[in-house]
Amino acid sequence: MPITFDSSSKVFHLQAKHTSYVMQIVKEGYLAHLYWGKRVRQSRVPNNLRYLDRGFSGNPNKEDRGFSLDTLPHEYPAYGNTDFRGPAIQVEQSNGSRITDLRYDSHEIISGKPKLPGLPATYVEDDKEAETLKVRLKDVELGLVITLTYSVYKGLDVITRSTYIENNGKDSLRLLKAASMNVDFRDKHFEMVNLPGAHARERDIEQLPLRIGMQSVGSRRGSSSHHQNPFIALTRPETTENTGEVYGFSLVYSGSFDASVEVDQTEQARVTMGINSFDFSWLLEPNQFFQTPEVVMVYSSKGIGDMSRTYHKLYRDRLCRGEHRHKERPILINNWEATYFDFDEDSILRIADHAAEAGIELFVLDDGWFGKRDNDKSSLGDWFVYEDKLPNGLPALVKKINQKGMKFGLWFEPEMVSVDSDLYRNHPDWCIHVPERRRSESRNQLVLDFSRSDVCEEIINRLTAILESAPIDYVKWDMNRNMTEIGSASLPPIRQKETAHRYILGLYAVLEELTSRFPHILFESCSGGGGRFDPGMLYYMPQTWTSDNTDAISRLRIQYGTSLVYPVSTIGAHVSEVPNHQVGRITPLETRGHVAMDGNLGYELDVTKLAEEELEQIKAQVSIYKSIRKTVQFGDLYRVVDPFLCQNYGTVHVNEDKSKAVFFYVHVLAEANGPFHTIKLAGLDPEKDYRILETGEVYGGDELMNMGLNVPYPDHDFKSVMYRLEED
Structure with missing residues (x-):
């Protein structure tokens, strides 16, 4: 059995493929963490908890000075009663008090893995694939019930966690912090791995030893961001790519997040992950609930590479969904770097002619086909064909592309609005904003308020009209700015701090609706490249544009770092022209091809300007990639030379x-x-x-x-x- 409970010792034992996770109900009814690591047959716990009177730690029971929540390894710590470390949850009562005391109430073990309401998550297709433990903790004074959910995949070293928070009391409560999970390790001998970066330089690898105190990564931008990824791992100092212990934490969420590791005075390391509590609160009325996003936890005793392959298999098979999940990704050509905004139907068809001759399978029309869009200063939100550029309309263009033996794809940026647009002129309150404050623009655009159902419904309708107008096989879904002046005209003052999370919930609802309406379309996520390359988006869109930086040498580090968590089938990679538009580097076409073939191959250059020899080389690359595509996209990935260590x-x-x-x-x-x-x-x-x-x-x-x-x-x-x- 993957999950067992010993009623005499009050020990829960969760067993994944090669992993055990053990916790226990201890004194006063608190839920303590005992072990996570290599699988053990039984859970008799030879290293059971020990207690000691430690000065200034405080004691819930004055008769037992050896027991303190300040030193107890918790499963889900709360704020206010003798634990001085960072809590997983903080709740404010109507009287201003912020004290929470969570004790074990009950539990149940069920087959399968339930869905999370309103949120993406990993899943099972057969209940036999996993078991789920639900442990209910309760604060009797508040009527607050916290359900900790643990799902154990039997065939993988994966345990997922999330938290369901219910207000069963008579008074309203405000969540000030609601993390998805917490793990208290009983030592600090780790290094923390994370994936920092910037626009066009996403997912570098940083690895530093833990120190006493707090270390954290996160985003306050309203999205997971280019600058951090919702992933961290703890590795032992001796761990390598192929050996040693690794503990991975990956948050299935696309908004602002926080992942922290706190090392306390007794050298225990506390890992907490979830929605960023900065500028967040949630009013929880009586009989209402709040669901946190899921954290996917992976343990490996065989190094970072083994952890990566576990994430790859899970995310490829049980996070990505739909008919494209296991389909080989088409080789595409995108006109963006070839034309930018300066194109018409004839220039598009000339590019398509050359691409079709090379065996390229999909043409993607990028930015500039809608409204009156000749630059980035107008028309976002006006999702109607720009007839000056495409006088025969979209159906006629798509038909001509299809006649060349190619499928057709289209670029959108549905979450944004230009100030110079009919949509904004008609609905100036539909953007994220605060009354009487300047509406800061980035790339001459504002963020539509997806926390509002009327905004979401209008965007669904506008995109549906376009997607039904012609046989479109692919959509590139872009998002090119982060949130500022965060507020919603539809929310009362007490709920304004809910705006950013409600936006993400609205986004997920829109994506669920559109991907369900158009299951044949391959959706690719993009946010200025890899600014929202996260598991939450992969639930709806099985691949992501990895970076706006198409330079082959820059891409070595970007694609290598991305592969720590994300499978190759999700990694979009293009061959572009030289000198490269982002860094000015000149690299051989062969090298550009090889680097792009190490992901989902595509092209982003003006093939009409290439020499015949170069066109023949592209034709050969396309042919070779078709012969290796299945192995590259769906095989097991082994990293053998690290560009962060030696450039190669x-x-x-x-x-x-x-x-x-x-x-x-x-x-x-x-x-x-x-x-x-x-x-x-x-x-x-x-x-x-x-x-x-x-x-x-x-x-x-x-x-x-x-x-x-x-x-x-x-x-x-x-x-x-x-x-x-x-x-x-």
């Missing part, structure tokens, strides 16, 4: 039965009379022999993994290689 980059993708593999390697900078390089591959079957199609050589999987493979001598900067391996 290497990955291996292996299919399920290990009969095929693809190896990518990029050597960034050449040097005169430099060394040779040999790379040890990973993930192969040591008992199989593999033929390298590019060289005709045959080697054993054990040889390639243990002895390594020679890569070509880097006789110029940005040298790359791609080898296809097939079982011989």
Whole structure:
């Protein structure tokens, strides 16, 4: 049984594939955390909790000075009664008091994994895949009931957590903080891994030892952001890509978040994750509830790479949904960097002609096709075809693209509105704003108030009209600014701090409606590139535009960092022209192709201006990628050269039965009379022999993994290689 409860010891034991998670109801009815790590057969707990009178910690029961909530490893700590560390929940009563005392009330164990109301989450397709434990904690004085939900996947090292908060009392309550989960480790010997970045430089990898006190990452921007990702991991100091313990925490949420690690005076580490409590509160009336987002927790004893592959499998198979979940992603061409706003039907068709000849499968018309959009100063919200550019309308253009053997996709930015738009002129109160305050603009636009049902309904109707007007197979859903002057004209003063979270709930409702209405459309999420590359968006859109930075060398770090959590099938990667539009770098077309093939291959350049030799090279890339696409997008990913450590980059993708593999390697900078390089591959079957199609050589999987493979001598900067391996 994945979940058991011993009534005599009051111990809960959760067992995933190779993982155990143990907690216990202890003195006074508090729920304590005992263990999370390698799976154990039973939970007799030889390292059971010990108590000691520690000065200034405070005691709930004055008769027992050894017991203090300030040193107890909690499952879900509250504020105000002897625990001085950061709480998971803080509740304000109508009298201004902020004290909460949560004690065990009851529990139930059920098969399967229930949905979260109004929120994305991982799921099961058969109740046998998982079991769920619901532990109810109660504050009798407040009538507050907290249900901690733990779902255990039987075939993966995954435990998910979320919190359901009910007001069963007579008075209103205000949630000031409502984290999704808390884990108190009993030591501090960890390093914290997170994914910081910026626009066009997303998901760097930062890894620092824990120190006494608070360390945290998060976003206050109304979105998960370019600048941090809703993910952290704790690793042991000796942990590597392939060995050692890793504890991963990934929040299935697209708004402002916080992930903190607090090391206390007894060197215990407390991890808390959830909605950012900054500028947040939620009025909870009697008989109302609040559901927190889900945190996906992954344990591995085999290094960071094993943690990543667990996230990849779960998110690919049980977070992404719909008919495109396991479909090979189409090779696309996007006209943005080729034309920007300056295009008409003829120029679009010329690009499509060349792309079709190269075997590209999907044409995506980017920004500028709607309203009177000739630059970024107008027309967002006016989702009607710009007839000056497309005088024959959208259906005629789509038909012509389809006749070339290509599918058609369209760019939208539905969450935004231009001040110079009919939508804004008719509904100036429909944007996020505060009365009498300046409405700060970014990229000449404001954020529509998706906390309002009337705004959401209008956007659904406008997009539906376009998507029904022609056979559209793909939508790129962009979002190009964060929230400022956060307020909603539809909410009373006491609920204004609910605006940002209500916005996200409204966004999710819109996405649920549109993706359900148009299940055949492949939706791709975008936010200035990777500004909202998070699990919440993947629930509705199974791939994300990874970064606006299309430079191949910049992309090495971006795609490597992204792969710590997110599967290759979700990573959009394009070949663009040189000098690169973001950094001005000139790289070989071969290298640009190899880097983009390490994700979902696409092109974003004016193919009408390329030499015949370059067009032939693109045609060859497209053909090769079609032969490896399934292995790259849906195989197991092994990272073998870390660009954060040596600039160079290497990955291996292996299919399920290990009969095929693809190896990518990029050597960034050449040097005169430099060394040779040999790379040890990973993930192969040591008992199989593999033929390298590019060289005709045959080697054993054990040889390639243990002895390594020679890569070509880097006789110029940005040298790359791609080898296809097939079982011989």
